[in-house]
Amino acid sequence: MTSCPALFISAPSSGSGKTSVTAAIARSHARRGERVRVFKTGPDFLDPGILERASGHAAYQLDLFMGGFEHCRALLAEASREADLILVEGVMGLFDGKPSSADLAAAFGLPVVCVIDASAMAQTFAALATGLARFLPELRHAGVIANRIGSAAHGRMLAEGLPDDLPLIAALPRDASLSLPERHLGLVQALEQPALRTQLDAWADAWEEGLRPGFAFQPIRFDSPQEPPPPRLLAGRRIAIARDAAFGFIYPANLDLLRALGAELAFFSPIGHEALPGCDALWLPGGYPELHGDALATHPTLAADLAAHVAAGRPLLAECGGMLALLDELTDADGRSHRMAGLLPGRARVQQRLAALGLQSLNWPEGPLRGHSFHYSTLETPLAPIARAGNPNGGSTAEALYQQGSLRASYVHHYFPSNPEAVAMWFGAAR
CATH class of the missing domain: 3.40.50.300 (P-loop containing nucleotide triphosphate hydrolases)
Structure with missing residues (x-):
């Protein structure tokens, strides 16, 4: 104690x-x-x-x-x-x-x-x-x-x-x-x-x-229990993480877990036009891509780097704003449309009213994860979800999980400590 x-x-x-x-x-x-x-x-x-x-x-x-x-x-x-x-x-x-x-x-x-x-x-x-x-x-x-x-x-x-x-x-x-x-x-x-x-x-x-x-x-x-450290299932893996004003929705506990699993983390700023670091896996967290559409659209190498990453079969997890940045087009709240990376078919529009809010439980193929959803945008995509989340409080928000090759995307902001093994399996996948 x-x-x-x-x-x-x-x-x-x-x-x-x-x-x-x-x-x-x-x-x-x-x-x-x-x-x-x-x-x-x-x-x-x-x-x-x-x-x-x-x-x-x-x-x-x-x-x-x-x-x-x-x-x-x-x-x-x-x-x-x-x-x-x-x-x-x-x-x-x-x-x-x-x-x-x-x-x-x-x-x-x-x-x-x-x-x-x-x-x-x-x-x-x-x-x-x-x-x-x-x-x-x-x-x-x-x-x-x-x-x-x-x-x-x-x-x-x-x-x-x-x-x-x-x-x-x-x-x-x-x-x-x-x-x-x-x-x-x-x-x-x-x-x-x-x-x-x-x-x-x-x-x-x-x-x-x-x-x-x-x-x-x-x-x-x-009480002073210490959680036992997870097995170092990501030892030797380098995970690139977008982190700036457009991709800033990151739980500190998620970073702690990835490091505890043995991963090396490499941060970069897409809106600062920094290049994608060399990596084995990539995480695009949520944030405000709609406020930085011009900076993302004019990045000289980002779209090509992302496409090459996925083409090589390396895991890419995109959450909420990170997912929007991978679409064909994103329209901001002022009605201005921005070209995005074009890795996920579809387009999104930011509206004036709340589109979804709620805690979420989502069954990944590797196991269940928990998190939450909170966004003002709506998405149109021809992709069929591989899973759909449930709301523990019976709310209407039930986000889809999409996957295309080694790219996985959802509006859900995942809390990685809710299932460290599933997270390790995904980011550590040798595809």
């Missing part, structure tokens, strides 16, 4: 300010020289990028469906052995989804604090905070955070209505300059925000000014 101070930051709903508060706490402690490890609940790529910049350490996902209890427990245990503070940001509202943020917090005994947007509230703030704290008795609540308050007097009024066992931890002011830019999939990626460091410091300043005296993080005891 190991012990480490920890806090689970949740809210009544999305848009309450969980990410900014989590990042503010992380930045406040990291700039004092403390080692902060931050996790994000659920399958999210954008918030973790902000949290990574705030804490100075990769932000991992905790998801009881994609990774499972033991995997999540091992990630928390590893963090507890090296960190001075663990923060976990929730997803949506505290009790939303299956599994929910509350399920995760309860599973590991993490004390919860809810961030409530108090900008249009007075005494109702206390009623909402108390209801959240009492709804599931087995949850431990450390207090509540009032976000976007109008004045110091407003903050005092909010605190007065709270019960003694649910203190107001902090009251943070409403400040439009502290808001982060957003686009159709959520926050703008951290790597696209040159002023992010300055903003993180401003958030940390606001947290330190708004923190009420007497608050202390509670030490939490974590």
Whole structure:
């Protein structure tokens, strides 16, 4: 068993300010020289990028469906052995989804604090905070955070209505300059925000000014099992991975697993017109190819390199945006069409409304994998799927898995630790 101070930051709903508060706490402690490890609940790529910049350490996902209890427990245990503070940001509202943020917090005994947007509230703030704290008795609540308050007097009024066992931890002011830019999939990626460091410091300043005296993080005891290392089934294999603003949706745990399996990883930037590195296998993760259509279409060698890779029978996995980049044509949200690599027959169009969202379980020929889907584009292709995903919550999203020779593609963002052997079989295939 190991012990480490920890806090689970949740809210009544999305848009309450969980990410900014989590990042503010992380930045406040990291700039004092403390080692902060931050996790994000659920399958999210954008918030973790902000949290990574705030804490100075990769932000991992905790998801009881994609990774499972033991995997999540091992990630928390590893963090507890090296960190001075663990923060976990929730997803949506505290009790939303299956599994929910509350399920995760309860599973590991993490004390919860809810961030409530108090900008249009007075005494109702206390009623909402108390209801959240009492709804599931087995949850431990450390207090509540009032976000976007109008004045110091407003903050005092909010605190007065709270019960003694649910203190107001902090009251943070409403400040439009502290808001982060957003686009159709959520926050703008951290790597696209040159002023992010300055903003993180401003958030940390606001947290330190708004923190009420007497608050202390509670030490939490974590089981300390270590997941046994997987067999080095990819030893001697070199996997090229696209990584830039167009292909940035990468779980850190996926990279860790590929390295643990023995693979050498070689990153390259397609929108930077870098050539495909010499490799035995290739992974094109999701991202925003629709925002970089001109850069991809004018890459002098990418289409030919990809075609040669597949013609040689080397594995290529393309996920969501990576799949779109392999089509004949991609039309962005402004109606502009871009020529893509032409390795997968078909075309896609980015629309203004959400096309699919949900956790996914997908049976690869090598075994079942888990992941999620979240996209605004629609695809037209003559290819017949070799498999179709299921949604554990009974939702309508059920993504197709396509394969053409050594090329495999889907809208699903796969979580590789959900089946290391299947991943190793695919990337290690000698075709």
